[in-house]
Amino acid sequence: MSFLDSVKMALRSLWSHRLRSMLTMLGIIIGVGSVITVVAIGKGGEAVLTSQFAGGGNNTFEVYYMPPDEELMDYDAYDDVAYTTEDLRAIQEMPSVNQVIAYAYNSTNVVYHQEAAGAQILAINENYYDLNEFTASSGRLLDNRDVDNGRRVVTLSTGVVEELFAANDEAVGQIVNIEGVPFEVIGVHERENQSFFAFQVDEVLLPQSSWPMLYGTDNMDMLNVQANSADDIEIASHAVTNYLNDQSTLSGEYQVLNMEEIEQGISQVTNVTTMIIGGVAGISLLVGGIGVMNIMLVSVTERTREIGLRKSLGATRGNILLQFLIESVTLTTIGGLIGIMLGAGVANTVSLIAGWPFLVSIPVVLLGVGFSMFVGIVFGLLPANKAAKLDPIEALRHE
C-alpha cells in the first residue's frame, strides 16, 4: 500500500466528518496561532526597544567616566571630568574616528525681563545635530557660522519659551540673559524622533564658542565619537578610552557604552518574556493534542468493524497504524497551518496598530508546522496502536 493512498484515505475519512474534524483542530489552531502571535509580537517589541536604545546605529558611541566603586555615589567624583580642546583634537585625528561630538552643559536660569526659567544649557557645535535631529518651529537653528564667529545667540526649547513668553513667535529676536550675559534668541527648536522613554527637557542650545564667556573654560563635559564605520567602532572605542585613561589623573576610568551588550541584554529580556508567554500558549497546544487523542480514540471505537474488515481484506497492523496516525497528523498539521495564518494575521494587526515591524520569521513558521505534526504523532500513537492491535474477528463482530 502506497503512502499516497494512505494519505488520501485519511483525508477522505476526515472529510466525511467535517464538523468533528474542524472542532478537533480548533485546539491546535488556537495553540499554534497564539504561539506565532506571541513570538511575532515579542520579536517586534524587541526590534523597537533595540532601535530606541541603540539610537539607530550611526556608528556613534558615548564615552563616560566611571569612578572607582567607593566613589560611585559621590556626585563630586564627576566634577573633574573634562575634555580639553587638545583631547578633542587628538581624538579627532585618530584614523578610525570620523568626527567628535562634544558638548558642555550646565543647569541654570534663563532670564527675560522679570521672568526666569530653569533650563539645561548645552554648548554645542553643528556636529551635535548628528546625535539628535532638530527642527526649528520658529526662527532657525544654530549653524557653523554662529559657532565659528562666537555669536551670542541661542535657541530655546518650547518648554522654556512657554515659561518666558506669551506666544511662541514672540521669542525670536528677543534678548535673554544667561549667567548675566545677554543672548539673542534666534529660534525655537524641537528634538525629532524623541524616543519613547525620553521626557521633554527644558533646554537652551548655544554655540560652544560662547561657553568660556559664561564659565571661563572651553572644556567639554560630554563626549560622543562617531567611528568611520560599524567595523571601526571597536577600534575607535579602544583608541579613545586608552588615550583618555593615559592622560587622566583621576582615580576612575573612562569607558564606552557597549551597544552590543545592551542589545544582547534587551534580547535576553524579550526572549525570556517571549518564552514564558510562548510556554503558556504551548500548554494550549498540549490541550489541543489531548483533544485530538480523545477524538481519535472515539473514532477507533466507532470504526472497530471497519478496522476488522480492513484486516480481513489484507491490511497489516502497520497499515492500520499508519492510517490512524496519518489521520491525526493530518488533523494537527492542517490545524497548525490554519493557526499560523491566524497568528500571522493577528500579529500583523497588532504590529500595524503599534507601529512595530511585522516579524513572522520562517523558522518560527516551520517550527509551528513541525511541532503540530509532532503533536499529531505523539497523541495519535495511542489510538492508532489501539486500532492496530484489534483482533479482526472480535472487531468484525463489534456492534
Add this chain to the structure above:
Amino acid sequence: MIHLKNLDKQYKNGDQTLHVLNDIHLKIEENEFVAIMGPSGSGKSTLMNMIGCLDQPTSGEYLLHGTDVASQPEKELAKVRNAQIGFVFQQFHLLPKLSAMMNVELPLIYGGIKKKERKERARLALEKVGLEDRVNHLPNQLSGGQKQRVAIARALINEPSLILADEPTGALDSKSGTQIMELFTQLHHEGATLIMVTHEQEVADYARRIVTVRDGEIIKDRGHENVVPR
C-alpha cells in the same frame, strides 16, 4: 489445496478451558463448493476463521497450497488474506462512506496495485456481479442483494484461490438470497473454490459437499466421496 491436520482450538476463560475445535481433519480440493453446517456454538465459525487465516489454531497444522500458515506471523497472514482469500460476510461489511467502486478497490490498495489498474479491475468485478450501473453508488443507495454483490465483487477482485462466505444469505430476503446463491454456483462453474458457512439446509444444498460440525468435531462429511481430487 486446504489440508487441516489435528486442528485444535481452545479458549481459556478464567480457569475454564473451552474446547471449540477438537482434532479436526479436513481436506478441501480446488474447485470444490463446500458448505459447513452446524448449530450455533458448534465451532463452525471458528473453523471458518481458521481457514480464513483470521484466527490461529492452538495446535495442529493448516496447510494452504502446501505451506503451513498456522505458524506464520501476523504480517504474513495479512498477505495471505489479501492475495488468497476473498471474504463474504452476512452483514456485507461495506464502508458506508465509500462508493461501490472504492469498496471493491480496497483489497487492491492493500495489495499495492496502482490506481489506474485498480479502477479497471474494480469495474470488471462489478460488471461480473451485474452492477456495472451502480459503480458510483454509496452502500446506502443499494438494496441488500446489491450490497452483497458488491461484497462478492470485492471478494473476487484479487482473484483469490478461495472464497469464504459466512452466512452470505443470512441478511437477505429469499429472492435476493437465491440470486446470490446462483451467483456462487456460477462462480463455482467457472472454477472458483467456495467454502460457505450456513445453518440453512436450503442454502447448503447449493453446495456439492456438506460438512457438518457439532461440538467442535466433524460429524458428517456428505458428498466428499463424489469429489475426484485433481
